[in-house]
Amino acid sequence: MSAATVPARVVQNHDQLSQLFAAHYGRVLAAAYRITGNMADAEDAAQSLFLRIGREGIPEATNFGAYLYRAAVNGALDLLRQRRVSEPLETVSDIQQSGPGGSPEKAALNADMGRIMRQAIGELAPRSAEMFVLRYLEDMDNRQIAELMKTSQAVVAVTLYQARSRLRKKLVDLRRGMR
Numbered sequence: 001m002s003a004a005t006v007p008a009r010v011v012q013n014h015d016q017l018s019q020l021f022a023a024h025y026g027r028v029l030a031a032a033y034r035i036t037g038n039m040a041d042a043e044d045a046a047q048s049l050f051l052r053i054g055r056e057g058i059p060e061a062t063n064f065g066a067y068l069y070r071a072a073v074n075g076a077l078d079l080l081r082q083r084r085v086s087e088p089l090e091t092v093s094d095i096q097q098s099g100p101g102g103s104p105e106k107a108a109l110n111a112d113m114g115r116i117m118r119q120a121i122g123e124l125a126p127r128s129a130e131m132f133v134l135r136y137l138e139d140m141d142n143r144q145i146a147e148l149m150k151t152s153q154a155v156v157a158v159t160l161y162q163a164r165s166r167l168r169k170k171l172v173d174l175r176r177g178m179r
Helices: 014-036 039-056 064-083 092-096 104-123 126-137 142-149 153-178
Strands: none
Touching (some): 064 126, 064 142, 104 153, 126 142
């Protein structure tokens, strides 16, 4: 949502912004991390969001938590688009995804696939990327996504189908290139 579409009220004082930060930063950071796969990038996206609110004012939203969540998703996607090619950082969670007793090769493959998926999601149209992230990374159903994004469930279903098709094609193309 841009500042033009959401009226803002000016932050009355530093304490008000601090309270908002304390109440919502964890969820905003987690949403950004699930998209970027990199804590430093997630922190950049989350902090940029709160800095913007400090400068522009607090949006008048009926559900401020949902607004912040959506803004965090969009900020993280924008960051991925800006960086296009980011260096994968191997983290404990990357290694854990390979399962107990998993090999370093499998952990590296998981980390590489995560990087490829984040890059591919970043190449989707913004609305498609946002819906994909909400559905498959945040486990929201189509009804919840439609309500959050103020659209119909049919639009969500079609957009998700198209996004999955684009991502599937990208992964097939990458596999062919690995042979």
